[in-house]
Amino acid sequence: xKKIFSFLAAFFILFFPNLIRSENMQDAKEEYDSGNYKKAxxxxxxxxxxxxxxxxxxxxxxxxxxxxxxxxxxxxxSLRARPAGVQNEEAERIWKEGWSMQRTAIHEKSGKExxxxxxxAIDSFREITLDYPDSARAAEAQYRIGRLYYRYLGNKKKxxxxxQKFLQAYPYADTDLIRDANKCIxxxxxRN
Numbered sequence: 001x002k003k004i005f006s007f008l009a010a011f012f013i014l015f016f017p018n019l020i021r022s023e024n025m026q027d028a029k030e031e032y033d034s035g036n037y038k039k040a041x042x043x044x045x046x047x048x049x050x051x052x053x054x055x056x057x058x059x060x061x062x063x064x065x066x067x068x069x070x071x072x073x074x075x076x077x078s079l080r081a082r083p084a085g086v087q088n089e090e091a092e093r094i095w096k097e098g099w100s101m102q103r104t105a106i107h108e109k110s111g112k113e114x115x116x117x118x119x120x121a122i123d124s125f126r127e128i129t130l131d132y133p134d135s136a137r138a139a140e141a142q143y144r145i146g147r148l149y150y151r152y153l154g155n156k157k158k159x160x161x162x163x164q165k166f167l168q169a170y171p172y173a174d175t176d177l178i179r180d181a182n183k184c185i186x187x188x189x190x191r192n
Contacts, residue, residue, distance in 0.1 A: 076131070091128045091135035098124030102144070106152065118148050129169075139170035143177045150184050160188040 024047045031040035098121045105117035121144075128141040143166045150159025163181040166173070 087132045088135050088137075091132040091137040091141075094124050094128050094132075095137045095141065098122075098128075098141070098144070102148065115153060118152055122148050133169070139166070139173035140177065142166040142169060143173065143181060146181060146184070150188075156188050156191075160185060 028043040101121035125141040146162035
């Protein structure tokens with residue numbers, strides 16, 4: 001029996017040192033070196049069982065993510081498969097909600113309430129860019145996201161990133177929007 005424990009402990013210590021957490025590996029190695037083969041073996045078995053449980057939990061989590069990603073992809077395909085007129089109607093409805101929130105935030109609110117309403121408007125505009133990227137409102141929605149971050153929320157870096165997305169995704173958008181986005185990008189780059 002001692003030979004089995006000795007062999008298994010040595011096998012794990014020599015061939016799988018990266019699979020075992022360093023503190024447990026060190027404990028097992030010390031026990032092994034001092035001749036406590038059974039103790040070294042027990043440490044390694046407990047570590048193995050712990051890792052096996054972690055792997056099982058992570059596999060379940062990965063499976064859940066995989067199912068959710070597939071559901072979202074199917075939903076996106078479904079939304080994009082709708083006729084262009086329906087997509088434009090939906091995008092227009094969401095646009096009006098976002099525009100109303102933006103206008104209310106800028107003209108009627110202040111502080112945290114203003115900022116939260118601006119973030120809600122951004123969520124509406126983002127919904128258009130994600131769910132209806134080919135709609136008539138998509139380009140301006142992406143532009144608005146950059147503008148709200150850059151000019152109203154004071155997050156110049158986030159605004160800069162959103163303007164970059166706008167220019168990349170919609171190079172043939174309204175020239176005034178492109179001009180303003182480029183101006184903000186240039187301004188940001190000069191300051192940073």
